[in-house]
Each structure stands twice: as structure tokens, then as C-alpha cells.
Amino acid sequence: MTGGRIVRRTLTRNVRRVSIGTVLICIHQLAETAVPITLGWIIDSAITSGDVPWFVVSILGLAALFLCLTTAYQFGMRFLNVALQHEAHRIRMEVTGRILDPRGLDTTLRGGELLTISSTDAEQSAWFLDLFPRIAAAATAVIATAVALMVIDVPLGLAIFVGTPVFVAVLQLVAPRVTRRAAEQQRTVAEATALATDLVSGHRSIEGIGAETEAATRYRRASTKALRAALLTARSLATQLGITTGVSAVVAATVAGLAGYFALTGRISVGELIAVVGLAQFLIEPLGVLSSTPAIIARARASADRVALVLGAERILNHGTERVTGQRLDLAFRGVAHRSLQGLDLDIASGEIVAILAYGPEDAESIVAVLSGQVSPADIAGDVLLAGTPTREIELSEVRRSIVVEPHVSDLFADTVKNNITAGRGHTDRNLAEALRASGADQIVATHADGLEQRLTERGANLSGGQRQRIALARALFAEPPVLVLHEPTTAVDSVTEHAVARGIATLRHGPAVQTPKTTIIVTSSPALLSVAHRVVVLRDGRIAADAPHSVLLERADDYAEAVLR
Numbered sequence: 180m181t182g183g184r185i186v187r188r189t190l191t192r193n194v195r196r197v198s199i200g201t202v203l204i205c206i207h208q209l210a211e212t213a214v215p216i217t218l219g220w221i222i223d224s225a226i227t228s229g230d231v232p233w234f235v236v237s238i239l240g241l242a243a244l245f246l247c248l249t250t251a252y253q254f255g256m257r258f259l260n261v262a263l264q265h266e267a268h269r270i271r272m273e274v275t276g277r278i279l280d281p282r283g284l285d286t287t288l289r290g291g292e293l294l295t296i297s298s299t300d301a302e303q304s305a306w307f308l309d310l311f312p313r314i315a316a317a318a319t320a321v322i323a324t325a326v327a328l329m330v331i332d333v334p335l336g337l338a339i340f341v342g343t344p345v346f347v348a349v350l351q352l353v354a355p356r357v358t359r360r361a362a363e364q365q366r367t368v369a370e371a372t373a374l375a376t377d378l379v380s381g382h383r384s385i386e387g388i389g390a391e392t393e394a395a396t397r398y399r400r401a402s403t404k405a406l407r408a409a410l411l412t413a414r415s416l417a418t419q420l421g422i423t424t425g426v427s428a429v430v431a432a433t434v435a436g437l438a439g440y441f442a443l444t445g446r447i448s449v450g451e452l453i454a455v456v457g458l459a460q461f462l463i464e465p466l467g468v469l470s471s472t473p474a475i476i477a478r479a480r481a482s483a484d485r486v487a488l489v490l491g492a493e494r495i496l497n498h499g500t501e502r503v504t505g506q507r508l509d510l511a512f513r514g515v516a517h518r519s520l521q522g523l524d525l526d527i528a529s530g531e532i533v534a535i536l537a538y539g540p541e542d543a544e545s546i547v548a549v550l551s552g553q554v555s556p557a558d559i560a561g562d563v564l565l566a567g568t569p570t571r572e573i574e575l576s577e578v579r580r581s582i583v584v585e586p587h588v589s590d591l592f593a594d595t596v597k598n599n600i601t602a603g604r605g606h607t608d609r610n611l612a613e614a615l616r617a618s619g620a621d622q623i624v625a626t627h628a629d630g631l632e633q634r635l636t637e638r639g640a641n642l643s644g645g646q647r648q649r650i651a652l653a654r655a656l657f658a659e660p661p662v663l664v665l666h667e668p669t670t671a672v673d674s675v676t677e678h679a680v681a682r683g684i685a686t687l688r689h690g691p692a693v694q695t696p697k698t699t700i701i702v703t704s705s706p707a708l709l710s711v712a713h714r715v716v717v718l719r720d721g722r723i724a725a726d727a728p729h730s731v732l733l734e735r736a737d738d739y740a741e742a743v744l745r
Contacts, residue, residue, distance in 0.1 A: 180491025182484035186307050189266055189483075193308055196262035201312040203255030208320040208465070210248030215457025216327055217241050223450030259309055267305040274301050274489050281575055283495030283553055288488065291372040296485050303482035306475060314472055317465035324458050324465075328434065331451050332441060338434050364412045366481075367405040374401045427466035431459040495555045499572035503565055506695050508581055508661045514561035517554065518545040521721035522561065529661070530696035532689055534712035534729070536704055538742065542718040543702050547666045550700070551584040565662075583660035587667045589651035591639030596624060597631035599639075600654045614657035617683030619676050620649040644671035652680070656687055662698045663688065669705055681707040706743050 190197065221241065225234035274297040278284060288296070329336025378394050438455035441447045447455070507529040515523040519541040527533050537543035548554050549563060552570065562569040570578050591599050600614065611631075615621040623646050627633040639647045652668045665684075669677045688697045701708050709715055709729045717725040717732070717739060725732060725739065732739045 180487045182480055182487045185270075185304055185483040185487050185490070186480070189270075189305060189307055190311070193262040193266055196258045197308055197312060200255045200258035200262065201315050203251045203258065204312050204316040205319040207248050207251040207255060208316045209323055210244055210251065211461060212320055212323040212327060212458070213244055214241075214248075215454045215461060217244060218457060219448075219450035219452070219454025221450070222453055223448050255312075259312055263305050263308045266308055267302045270301040270304050270486060271297060274486060277489050277492070280494065281579060282497065283555075284489070285493040285495050285555070286488065291375060292370065293489065295368070295372050296489055300482035300485045303479050304486050306479040307483075310472060310475055310479065313468055317468040317472075320465035321462065321469075324462050327458060328455065331455060332438075332447055335434055335437060335441075335455060338430065338437065364405070364408040366485075367401075367408045371398070371401040371405045374398055424467070424470065427463050427470065430466070431462050434462070435459040495553065496575060497556070498570070498575040498578065501568050501573045502577050503568060503573060503581060505566060508566050508698065509564075510582075510662060510698060510700075511564040511567075512561065513564060515549060515563060516560040516721075517549050517558060519721045520545045520549070523721070523723065525716060525723065525726075527698060527700065529698050530689070531714070532685060532699045532701070532712045534709045534715045535700065535702045535718060536709065536715055536739070536743065537702065537718040538724075538738075539718070539720070542721055543666065545721075546718070547584060547586065547664065547702055550582060550664045551586070552578050552582065581660065582662040582664065583655060583658050584664040585651060585655035585666065585668060587670070589647070589654075591635055591642075591647060591650060593635060593637045595631065596620075596627075596633045596635060596650060599635060599650055600657050602654060602658075604658070610657065610659075613687055614653045617656050617680070617687040618649045618653035619672065619680045619683065620646075620653040622676075623649060645673070645676070648672060649676075649680070656684070659697075661695075662700070664700045664702070666702045667705070668701070668703070669708065674707070677705060678707045681705070681711045684708075685711040704743055709743055 217237075217240070221234070221237040224230075225237050278293050278297060286293075325336050327336075328338070375398060378398060435456050438447065438452055438459070442449065442452040509529050510527040512523045512525040519539065523546070535543070535546060537546070549559060552575075556571045562571075564570070565573060565578065565581060570582075597611070600611065600620070612621070615624060623642070624630050624633070635641060635650075639650065642650070648668060648671050652665070655663060655665065655668075669680050672680065684699065684701075687693075688699050701712065703709065706729075712729060714727060715725075715729050715732055716723055717736075725736060727735075733744075
């Protein structure tokens with residue numbers, strides 16, 4: 180996928196509307212060209228002769244000409260604008276769909292850059308549907324004007340045929356620089372946007388470590404770089420506009436001056452002089468359109484190239500077509516190696532609560548990444564088995580339905596507490612109440628006047644860290660997946676709440692009322708959560724160092740007790 184292919188595809192799938200719109204806009208320009216010619220003809224044929232009836236007929240003809248050019252423009256622009264807006268919408272949906280594809284996107288672009296591409300760049304990629312018709316219409320106007328002038332007097336038409344290539348040559352000289360600088364400007368703006376997005380999303384952490392000054396300095400550098408690129412682009416555009424405006428003015432003035440001389444010498448009539456002056460003045464508009472198009476094309480092409488980066492990116496995951504059956508979904512690791520993990524072998528039976536304590540945080544992050552199903556199979560050695568079948572051979576939707584991973588840092592969206600938990604899924608009040616109680620989120624609901632209808636701001640910024648954790652945990656528990664993986668779900672809550680949450684998770688997913696066996700894996704160092712697990716798997720240096728109940732490890736492993744007791 181390339182920017183050129185994006186442009187060709189954009190034109191191809193809108194060829195009908197663009198063709199009709201282009202024809203109508205060209206008709207509009209031909210009618211515009213005919214206006215000064217008609218005025219000159221009326222002066223010579225009706226006003227000079229004093230023929231009143233013929234003058235009335237001529238005025239009616241001029242009115243019909245204006246009606247034609249107005250109608251052609253309105254309907255032409257309607258076709259083009261409909262095509263433009265529909266195509267911009269389609270590109271936005273394609274880019275957004277690719278970004279949100281469950282199979283992931285293999286790209287180095289950050290969240291802020293992807294946001295810019297899915298909005299601004301998607302919009303600007305569709306500009307070609309308006310650009311090419313405008314170029315065609317402007318070229319039609321220039322050619323029609325030159326032909327009309329040649330009919331009046333050959334040297335006048337030759338002035339246009341000679342001046343226009345000079346004009347186009349000037350455009351070609353400055354266009355590459357404008358294109359490069361426009362692309363650089365868009366790139367630096369996207370980087371600044373990405374950095375701003377990262378800083379806003381992590382502002383609490385930045386405040387916590389006292390890094391506000393450093394964060395502000397980094398953003399100031401990025402913004403200054405974007406400013407310099409914008410100023411360079413503006414300077415190039417201003418230079419181009421000044422040169423091309425000057426050239427077009429010289430061409431128009433030359434034609435008008437030459438026509439005045441011919442009128443004085445009797446070579447052309449007064450009506451023809453009026454027509455030539457009108458055509459010379461009209462000529463400035465299409466030449467101005469031609470002068471402005473390189474800059475717009477540069478922006479649109481740069482945007483198309485950036486859209487191609489997303490639409491052409493490889494998918495991270497390519498799962499198979501197998502499906503898992505039965506109620507018991509045992510989980511197993513066979514020689515799994517990823518980042519810090521080294522040949523991990525582990526069996527987790529359906530219905531177990533297994534806690535994983537990693538002495539190194541990199542081991543915890545690695546095993547959560549493997550279980551999340553968002554890592555390319557090429558980056559993982561060995562197999563993760565679900566009900567005896569490697570997960571890479573199972574349909575992705577089936578894996579996502581069976582295994583839900585709640586990361587340590589979870590995002591909440593701007594909506595009600597209830598919608599953040601149910602996430603659009605159907606529910607009963609009982610299931611929702613159980614998830615709230617098990618996660619401790621019922622306290623949040625009870626202390627707010629609006630209860631479940633309390634509105635959250637973006638990322639849940641109007642909640643404390645502990646409240647956000649409990650809402651996210653309630654969402655994970657409410658989903659009731661066969662296998663639930665939790666990564667440090669209680670680090671921001673107090674110890675009393677932590678113990679209540681630990682008991683709540685165990686009761687909700689593994690209590691006597693549970694009919695279908697569920698598996699819960701908790702990657703944590705919390706004593707409360709470790710104590711409710713059936714067994715604890717200890718990871719050291721990417722390998723399993725111990726596998727036993729929490730109470731046994733406390734008695735037999737001094738380093739374990741030192742790591743978890745607090």
C-alpha cells in the first residue's frame with residue numbers, strides 16, 4: 180500500500196460522481212469565458228447600432244448564460260462535495276477499523292499519530308476528488324480564453340499560449356520544495372500531537388514523580404520543531420504565491436495593454452477591446468487556481484502517504500480456524516519463551532485460582548503479554564495451549580472470548596460508571612451487583628448521588644487511582660470469561676479493601692454457586708490475593724522457581740516471605 184495507490188483508489192471508486200462534477204465545472208468555466216465575449220458582441224452588434232429589440236434579445240441571452248454557469252457550478256460542486264465527504268468518511272472508517280482490528284497493527288506509530296492519521300490525514304487524502312476537477316476546469320478556462328483571443332486577434336492568443344507554459348514551468352520549479360516541506364510539517368505536527376497525547380494520559384504519573392518541568396521541556400521542543408516546519412512551509416507557499424501571482428498579472432496586463440494598442444490603431448473594435456480586457460481579468464482566476472494547487476496536492480499526497488502507513492501495515496496476529504469445545508478449558512505453557520521468559524512449562528487446570536509472583540517485573544509483564552494474545556506468534560517460542568490446542572491455531576474471536584486479560588493500567592472512557600462496566604453487553608441487575616460487590620466498586624456507587632449513572636471524564640480522570648482500578652476490575656469480572664487474567668488489580672487500594680476484593684474474586688468465580696468451572700490467574704505480589712489462590716507459581720529470572728500453596732511457601736521459602744509480607 181502506497182500513497183499513490185490511495186490516490187488512484189480514491190479516484191476509481193468515485194469515478195462517476197467526479198466525472199459528472201468535472202464536466203459540469205468545466206461547463207461553468209466555459210460559460211464564464213463566454214461572458215466577456217458576449218458583452219463585447221452586444222456592444223458591437225446592438226449598442227453601437229442602436230437596435231433596441233436586438234439589445235433586449237441579447238440581454239436575455241446574457242441572462243440565460245448566467246443561469247447556465249450558475250446551475251452548472253451548483254450541481255457540479257454538489258457532485259464533487261458529496262464524493263469528497265463520502266470518501267473522507269470511508270477512509271476514516273478504514274483507518275479506524277485497521278487501528279482497532281483485534282489482530283493488532285504492526286507499526287511504530289504512537290497513539291497520537293494514529294489519531295491524527297484517522298482524522299486530519301484521512302480527510303485530506305480525499306482532497307484529490309476536488310483537486311483534479313479544479314485543475315481540469317482551470318485548464319479548460321485557460322484554453323478557452325486563448326482560443327477566444329486568437330479568434331479576435333492571433334497575437335493576443337499567442338500571448339496566452341506563450342505565457343501559460345512559463346507559468347506552469349514556474350510552478351514545477353517550486354512544487355517539489357513545497358511538497359517536501361508540507362510533508363515535514365505534517366510529520367512534526369503529528370509527533371507533537373502524539374507527545375501531547377502521551378503527556379496528557381500520563382499526567383498523574385508525571386506529577387507523582389515531579390517530572391512536570393522535563394515533560395513541558397520535551398513538549399516545547401517538539402512544538403518548536405513543528406513551528407519551524409510550519410514557518411518554512413508558509414514561507415515556501417508565500418514565495419510561490421507571490422511569483423505565480425506576479426507572472427499571471429504580467430500575462431493579463433500584457434494582453435490588456437496589447438488589446439488597447441490594437442483598439443487605438445483600429446485593428447480591433449471597441450466591443451472586442453471590452454471582450455479582451457474582460458478575458459484578461461478573468462484569466463487571473465484560473466491561473467490563481469493552478470498556482471495554489473501544488474501546495475494542496477503536497478498536503479493531500481503527504482496525508483495519503485501517512486494513511487498508507489496504517490492501511491499497509493501488517494497485522495500482528497494471524498490465528499487459525501480451530502474452535503474449543505467443552506466446559507473445561509485447561510491452560511498450559513509448553514516451552515514458552517518471550518522477552519525475559521525462558522522455556523516456561525506450566526499447567527493450569529480449569530477451575531483453579533493460580534497466583535503468579537514474579538521477583539522481576541519484566542517476568543510479570545512478559546507473561547501477561549503472552550496471555551493477552553496481542554503478541555505476534557513470531558515473537559514467542561513454544562506454545563500456549565487452551566483445551567489442548569495451541570492458541571495460534573484457534574480462531575481469534577474464540578481466544579478473546581475464552582481468555583480475558585485485565586492489564587495493570589486500564590483505560591476508562593467518558594460515560595457512566597454503568598456503561599464502563601457493562602461495555603454495551605446485555606446484563607441482569609444481579610450479575611452487575613455481583614461484579615460491583617466482588618470488586619469493591621459498590622462503595623464507589625454507594626457514595627455518589629448518581630450511583631451507577633455517575634459520569635466519568637476521559638480515562639476516568641475524576642476518580643482516584645483506587646476507584647479506577649475497582650471499576651476496571653468490575654468490568655473484567657462482569658464479562659465472566661472462562662479464563663480471567665488479572666495483573667496487580669489492587670495496588671492502589673487500601674489493605675482492608677484489598678482483602679475484601681481478594682475474597683470477592685474467589686467467591687464470585689470459584690464459590691459454591693459457580694456451576695461452570697472458571698480459571699483465574701492473578702499476577703501479583705499482594706499477600707491478600709496470594710492467600711486466596713489454590714497455588715502460587717514463583718518466577719525468577721524467567722523460570723519457575725517454586726510452585727506450591729501460599730502457606731507452604733511462607734514456611735519454606737525465606738525470600739518468598741520477605742517479598743510478599745508487608
